[in-house]
Amino acid sequence: MAFHNLSVCLPLPATSSTAAILCIFFSFFFIWFSHNRRIRARLPPGPYALPIIGNLHQLVLPAHRTFKSLADKYGPIFFLRLGSVPTVVVSSSEIAKQFLKNHDLIFASRPPRAAGRLIFFNFEDVVFAPYGEHWRQMRKICVLELLTAKRIESFKHVREEEVSSMIRSVWEESENGRMGVNVSKAISTLTSNIVWRILANRKFSDDDLGGDFKGFKDLLVELIARVGDFNIGDFIPYLDWLDLQGINRCMKKIHKTFDEFAEKIIDDHVNANHLMAAASNGQKRADAEPHVQDFVDVLLHMAVTDTKITRETIKALVLDMFGAGLETTSTTLEWAMSELLRHPHVMKKLQEEIESIVGHHGKVKGSNLATMKYLHCVVKETLRLYPAVPLMVPHESVEAVTIAGYYIPKKTTVMVNVWAIGRDPNVWGAYASKFKPERFMEYEQINLTDQSDFSMIPFGAGRRGCPGASMAIPTIELALAQLLHTFDWRVEGDPSQLDMKEVCGVTIPRQVPLCAYPRLRVSFPL
Numbered sequence: 001m002a003f004h005n006l007s008v009c010l011p012l013p014a015t016s017s018t019a020a021i022l023c024i025f026f027s028f029f030f031i032w033f034s035h036n037r038r039i040r041a042r043l044p045p046g047p048y049a050l051p052i053i054g055n056l057h058q059l060v061l062p063a064h065r066t067f068k069s070l071a072d073k074y075g076p077i078f079f080l081r082l083g084s085v086p087t088v089v090v091s092s093s094e095i096a097k098q099f100l101k102n103h104d105l106i107f108a109s110r111p112p113r114a115a116g117r118l119i120f121f122n123f124e125d126v127v128f129a130p131y132g133e134h135w136r137q138m139r140k141i142c143v144l145e146l147l148t149a150k151r152i153e154s155f156k157h158v159r160e161e162e163v164s165s166m167i168r169s170v171w172e173e174s175e176n177g178r179m180g181v182n183v184s185k186a187i188s189t190l191t192s193n194i195v196w197r198i199l200a201n202r203k204f205s206d207d208d209l210g211g212d213f214k215g216f217k218d219l220l221v222e223l224i225a226r227v228g229d230f231n232i233g234d235f236i237p238y239l240d241w242l243d244l245q246g247i248n249r250c251m252k253k254i255h256k257t258f259d260e261f262a263e264k265i266i267d268d269h270v271n272a273n274h275l276m277a278a279a280s281n282g283q284k285r286a287d288a289e290p291h292v293q294d295f296v297d298v299l300l301h302m303a304v305t306d307t308k309i310t311r312e313t314i315k316a317l318v319l320d321m322f323g324a325g326l327e328t329t330s331t332t333l334e335w336a337m338s339e340l341l342r343h344p345h346v347m348k349k350l351q352e353e354i355e356s357i358v359g360h361h362g363k364v365k366g367s368n369l370a371t372m373k374y375l376h377c378v379v380k381e382t383l384r385l386y387p388a389v390p391l392m393v394p395h396e397s398v399e400a401v402t403i404a405g406y407y408i409p410k411k412t413t414v415m416v417n418v419w420a421i422g423r424d425p426n427v428w429g430a431y432a433s434k435f436k437p438e439r440f441m442e443y444e445q446i447n448l449t450d451q452s453d454f455s456m457i458p459f460g461a462g463r464r465g466c467p468g469a470s471m472a473i474p475t476i477e478l479a480l481a482q483l484l485h486t487f488d489w490r491v492e493g494d495p496s497q498l499d500m501k502e503v504c505g506v507t508i509p510r511q512v513p514l515c516a517y518p519r520l521r522v523s524f525p526l
């Protein structure tokens with residue numbers, strides 16, 4: 001009876017409460033839907049995003065070229081949804097300036113990529129660290145301790161010695177000009193030797209590395225490739241544990257190999273410092289040679305008084321300098337040599353400038369570089385057309401903001417297509433894609449290290465801009481000047497047909513190593 005009553009009495013109130021719940025639900029849904037639609041209408045334009053994967057299927061490599069084609073269709077700022085990650089791609093200097101200068105602080109963070117967690121010591125480094133106290137401290141160490149003008153100058157002898165050594169081995173390998181040489185390999189050995197002498201005061205052979213890699217170049221190629229991969233777990237986080245592409249597994253292998261190697265470097269430095277202290281009994285000898293401290297020395301000294309600098313921090317910073325400093329410098333040199341080979345008149349003009357300053361038999365010194373105006377133009381032109389990191393390192397917004405009339409949500413990944421900016425015909429004219437160093441005679445005000453001009457930004461800009469530019473440029477200029485002063489260069493066949501394809505990744509080295517024949521211009525030995 002009671003049940004019967006219930007069934008008779010309850011339907012009315014049950015229907016009205018269900019209706020009320022449905023009404024509230026639909027109101028919320030409607031508010032949420034129209035809010036989202038309003039936001040979506042204010043987002044930058046972009047291609048339609050599929051459920052779950054968003055626009056991931058449109059990420060055809062090389063990404064900087066794909067993004068350039070999308071920019072031609074959707075404009076200099078467009079929106080993608082990569083998995084669940086809102087992403088904005090910027091392809092004009094005007095808009096890049098708004099992100100990296102006017103709203104620099106909002107975009108000073110990095111998206112939390114697996115590479116930072118698995119390779120770079122769980123974001124202990126500077127490149128991948130999110131914006132915050134740790135990044136500020138690491139950045140301060142880079143700018144005020146490791147990459148100061150004084151310290152870079154103190155390694156002048158390292159650059160000069162290593163450049164001379166490269167020239168000797170090029171000549172040997174060419175069997176006095178009879179054979180072609182692998183210029184890419186010579187350049188990569190040069191930059192590796194310079195970087196390791198600056199970091200750890202010695203050169204390493206590939207056998208020193210250990211692990212599963214054939215050597216440092218192999219490790220670096222793998223590292224750059226994995227950092228540049230579009231890792232599904234970064235964009236669809238709930239799939240991360242599956243490691244569908246096997247990228248996380250590779251990253252752990254890279255980390256382990258580097259970690260063990262870096263441990264040995266730190267141990268060697270600690271032991272050497274103890275031995276030195278014991279030998280001098282704590283007293284500095286008045287006649288002792290001034291010791292140029294390498295980066296690991298500097299970091300170990302800082303760690304004595306600063307407890308925040310741990311062994312992990314030191315290893316992470318050494319990995320940053322190795323990863324960020326080496327491939328970028330050699331890629332730039334490789335492209336500069338490639339373009340000079342394709343443009344013999346530019347090579348000749350540059351050789352004439354160098355000779356007018358150094359003399360016919362001279363060795364180029366670091367102090368000669370400041371007056372080589374045409375050399376500066378050649379390096380700028382190379383960095384304009386071949387920025388070593390074509391999409392910069394991705395930034396992330398820490399709050400929502402409106403830029404160029406578009407709504408940019410909090411936690412949006414921002415990629416700046418530096419490659420497209422350097423080739424923008426609206427800025428660089430009809431011959432934007434041509435290698436014409438003379439154009440920088442007109443644009444003399446463009447200073448690559450102060451980054452106030454956004455018409456080309458190969459080193460990025462703002463708070464996260466590259467702190468290593470003033471270390472890279474003297475190395476590139478010195479090596480290039482000496483390679484051209486010592487030798488005339490030619491390639492087999494028609495130089496205008498030289499293969500200029502690039503590798504797809506976070507950096508853009510040549511796909512095929514550059515091979516060329518040197519002919520001696522000056523007397524040996526250097």
Ligand code: HEM
Pocket residue numbers: 126127128139142320321322324325326328329332387388389392393394458459460461463464465466467468469471472
């Ligand atoms: C031609 C050579 C180089 C180029 C083209 C280059 C380019 C870049 C670019 C585009 C960025 C990202 C900037 C951003 O996200 O806004 C960057 C960051 C960085 N670079 Fe370089 N770089 C070069 C050489 C070096 C060297 C020699 C070092 C050090 C030895 C170095 C250390 C770094 C570091 C530590 C960062 C991260 C800065 C941060 O996140 O705060 N780079 N570089």
